[in-house]
Amino acid sequence: MNFFKVIRWMVWKDLVSEIRNRENISSMFFFAFAVILIFSFSFSMDARSSRELMPGIIWVAFGFTGIIGLGKSFLPEVQNDCMEYLQMAPVSKGAIYLGKFAGNVLFLLAVEIILFPLFILFFNLDVLDKLPMVLLIFLLATIGLSALGTLFSALTVQIRAREVMFPILLLPLAVPVFIGAVESTRGALNGDPLALYGHWLELLAIFDMIFMIVAFWLFEFILDE
Amino acid sequence: MIASIFIAKLRKYQNGFALLSLLFLSAGLYTGLVVSPPDYYQGEVVRIMYIHVPFAEAAMAAYTVLFAGSLWYLWKREPVIDNMCHAAAGIGILFTSVALITGSIWAKPTWNTWWTWDPRLVSFAILLLILIGYLMLRSFLDDPEKEARYSAVLVIIGFVDLPIVHFSVEWWRTLHQPLSISTRGVSIASSMLYPLSFMSIGLYLLLAYLIMVRTQMLYLEHLLEAKQGRLLSEVHSS
Amino acid sequence: MSIKAAGITKSFHHFQVLKNVSLEIKEGACYALFGPNGAGKTTFLRILATLTRPSAGAFEISGHDGIREKMRVRENLFLISHGSYLYDDLTVIENIRFGIEIRGRNLSDSEIKSALDRVEIGAFGRLKARFLSAGMKKRLAIAKAILIRPKVLLLDEGYSSLDERGIAILNHCIREFNNEGTTVFMTTHDRARTAEVAHHAGVLTGGTLKEISVRDLSGSHELF
Numbered sequence: 001m002n003f004f005k006v007i008r009w010m011v012w013k014d015l016v017s018e019i020r021n022r023e024n025i026s027s028m029f030f031f032a033f034a035v036i037l038i039f040s041f042s043f044s045m046d047a048r049s050s051r052e053l054m055p056g057i058i059w060v061a062f063g064f065t066g067i068i069g070l071g072k073s074f075l076p077e078v079q080n081d082c083m084e085y086l087q088m089a090p091v092s093k094g095a096i097y098l099g100k101f102a103g104n105v106l107f108l109l110a111v112e113i114i115l116f117p118l119f120i121l122f123f124n125l126d127v128l129d130k131l132p133m134v135l136l137i138f139l140l141a142t143i144g145l146s147a148l149g150t151l152f153s154a155l156t157v158q159i160r161a162r163e164v165m166f167p168i169l170l171l172p173l174a175v176p177v178f179i180g181a182v183e184s185t186r187g188a189l190n191g192d193p194l195a196l197y198g199h200w201l202e203l204l205a206i207f208d209m210i211f212m213i214v215a216f217w218l219f220e221f222i223l224d225e
Numbered sequence: 226m227i228a229s230i231f232i233a234k235l236r237k238y239q240n241g242f243a244l245l246s247l248l249f250l251s252a253g254l255y256t257g258l259v260v261s262p263p264d265y266y267q268g269e270v271v272r273i274m275y276i277h278v279p280f281a282e283a284a285m286a287a288y289t290v291l292f293a294g295s296l297w298y299l300w301k302r303e304p305v306i307d308n309m310c311h312a313a314a315g316i317g318i319l320f321t322s323v324a325l326i327t328g329s330i331w332a333k334p335t336w337n338t339w340w341t342w343d344p345r346l347v348s349f350a351i352l353l354l355i356l357i358g359y360l361m362l363r364s365f366l367d368d369p370e371k372e373a374r375y376s377a378v379l380v381i382i383g384f385v386d387l388p389i390v391h392f393s394v395e396w397w398r399t400l401h402q403p404l405s406i407s408t409r410g411v412s413i414a415s416s417m418l419y420p421l422s423f424m425s426i427g428l429y430l431l432l433a434y435l436i437m438v439r440t441q442m443l444y445l446e447h448l449l450e451a452k453q454g455r456l457l458s459e460v461h462s463s
Numbered sequence: 464m465s466i467k468a469a470g471i472t473k474s475f476h477h478f479q480v481l482k483n484v485s486l487e488i489k490e491g492a493c494y495a496l497f498g499p500n501g502a503g504k505t506t507f508l509r510i511l512a513t514l515t516r517p518s519a520g521a522f523e524i525s526g527h528d529g530i531r532e533k534m535r536v537r538e539n540l541f542l543i544s545h546g547s548y549l550y551d552d553l554t555v556i557e558n559i560r561f562g563i564e565i566r567g568r569n570l571s572d573s574e575i576k577s578a579l580d581r582v583e584i585g586a587f588g589r590l591k592a593r594f595l596s597a598g599m600k601k602r603l604a605i606a607k608a609i610l611i612r613p614k615v616l617l618l619d620e621g622y623s624s625l626d627e628r629g630i631a632i633l634n635h636c637i638r639e640f641n642n643e644g645t646t647v648f649m650t651t652h653d654r655a656r657t658a659e660v661a662h663h664a665g666v667l668t669g670g671t672l673k674e675i676s677v678r679d680l681s682g683s684h685e686l687f
Contacts, residue, residue, distance in 0.1 A: 081546025090537035451478030
């Protein structure tokens with residue numbers, strides 16, 4: 001079906017461009033690396049306070065990294081007026097949104113997975129057995145962040161103060177994602193039973209669902225006239 | 226023209242709203258500050274409630290107007306509706322700020338803190354940020370149609386988001402702040418109910434009046450810009 | 464009628480850019496729109512291209528209503544504009560593939576090759592789009608139009624940034640399109656080159672349209 005073909009082509013296009021210029025992933029990665037480095041100097045932590053602060057540190061780092069990456073995600077679309085071409089193409093605008101969104105999730109998740117070992121390294125985390133759960137949390141939170149971020153990236157990409165406006169719009173609305181991500185990461189890293197923090201995963205999943213649907217519908221009003 | 230009919234209607238009814246609002250607000254202030262007794266627990270401090278609660282309600286009403294207007298605009302694309310949304314956002318910022326500030330002043334003597342991670346407080350802070358972001362976004366967009374559409378999208382996203390923010394903060398709070406202070410609503414005596422409802426009705430009317438006036442201002446501003454543009458283009462082509 | 468516009472009015476926040484523009488173009492005809500800068504040519508073209516909504520009025524592209532049946536209109540439409548609609552990090556061929564396959568058409572390599580040869584940039588197929596000059600980008604857009612074969616082709620200042628050879632290629636393509644039933648609508652400033660292909664012409668001044676004779680194009684008096 002053409003709907004899925006459009007999604008595939010959008011993802012393919014973003015992946016190929018990214019592999020060739022490596023702008024997005026490398027800028028995200030080195031930014032996050034710098035943030036982690038600063039954090040590791042700023043907090044000289046023992047094991048207890050490390051457990052206490054770790055989830056917050058992880059998600060502050062990932063959140064800012066996401067802002068760097070997501071905020072730029074529509075830049076290639078405006079460089080040669082490609083947004084107009086996509087608008088005029090006889091395809092569902094929701095499919096274009098989902099394609100951009102899927103690409104953003106992939107990039108962000110890739111950076112998070114590369115970065116997580118650095119956290120283990122710098123902060124002496126003991127996580128090997130908790131890894132699947134941590135990855136699930138990363139996935140859920142990244143979906144939520146990208147669902148909103150992709151929409152706001154399209155919203156702000158053509159305006160003068162893009163770098164400022166993007167986080168100003170995204171951060172307040174992403175509060176539930178950050179709360180859910182931090183609390184469930186805390187539960188997972190502590191090795192708590194799932195029943196104690198499962199509701200945070202549910203919150204993330206509900207947030208993901210709602211904003212994927214709402215953004216899917218609203219994207220037409222951003223891309224189309 | 227739908228726009229000019231709409232504007233004419235606003236002009237016709239605005240003074241009625243202003244008058245009624247004045248009436249209700251003075252009745253509310255009189256019963257609230259003079260007639261009603263001080264609270265058993267909170268003493269005279271409780272009187273700030275007659276300002277705080279109605280302002281918070283009116284701020285939510287402003288956002289509801291903004292939300293409905295945004296949907297309406299996306300449906301009908303009538304520029305004057307966009308002017309109304311623009312107006313409601315600006316006045317929403319005013320009302321939300323008053324609600325937050327009076328809430329903070331009220332919290333100090335009753336809960337002994339200026340700020341607490343109460344779900345309603347956080348939701349209002351987020352609401353304020355959304356509204357400020359809304360006006361900023363508008364000011365950065367040059368194409369009037371894009372400005373209207375994009376800002377409407379932001380409003381709808383925010384409207385969907387606010388309940389989720391409220392819930393997530395509520396869950397978070399039960400985890401981190403065991404119930405040392407209750408921020409739940411208190412049951413209200415009837416002597417307090419009168420001033421409270423007078424003030425609420427008065428502020429709803431004031432909100433309506435302000436939105437009406439501001440909508441006309443924005444409409445006229447755009448009209449003026451258009452006239453200027455036409456004059457310039459005539460000078461240019463002659 | 465292939466393009467039919469009736470009473471198109473466009474205002475930006477109450478400022479009228481287009482006033483009651485009506486127009487009918489037969490299938491397989493080429494219509495050239497002239498007019499001073501800022502007269503609303505591009506705005507009118509963007510309305511036909513379904514990029515902006517008219518404030519009032521209606522239009523049809525090959526029988527489909529431009530506002531209610533937007534998707535059908537878009538299937539039949541292609542616009543060559545100032546923006547090249549290219550992704551800098553994809554090659555010429557990849558850009559063509561992306562641009563046309565998301566419209567739901569499959570392309571073979573030989574089709575792409577022959578279209579590129581047709582506009583004489585066949586040698587640059589594997590070059591990244593960021594290294595193309597403005598004229599080459601325009602030729603690439605023409606190649607896309609050749610591959611898509613839309614029922615209606617819109618050109619926003621089609622001749623700009625093309626060299627002599629490029630203009631000749633474009634004119635040749637326009638004639639060929641017309642012969643195959645594709646309607647061409649373009650805004651332009653180049654009277655002499657337009658006169659070679661245009662069947663109808665109009666002048667847009669201050670938001671109102673006046674039809675002129677194609678013979679006037681080869682004359683030397685001012686059009687507006």
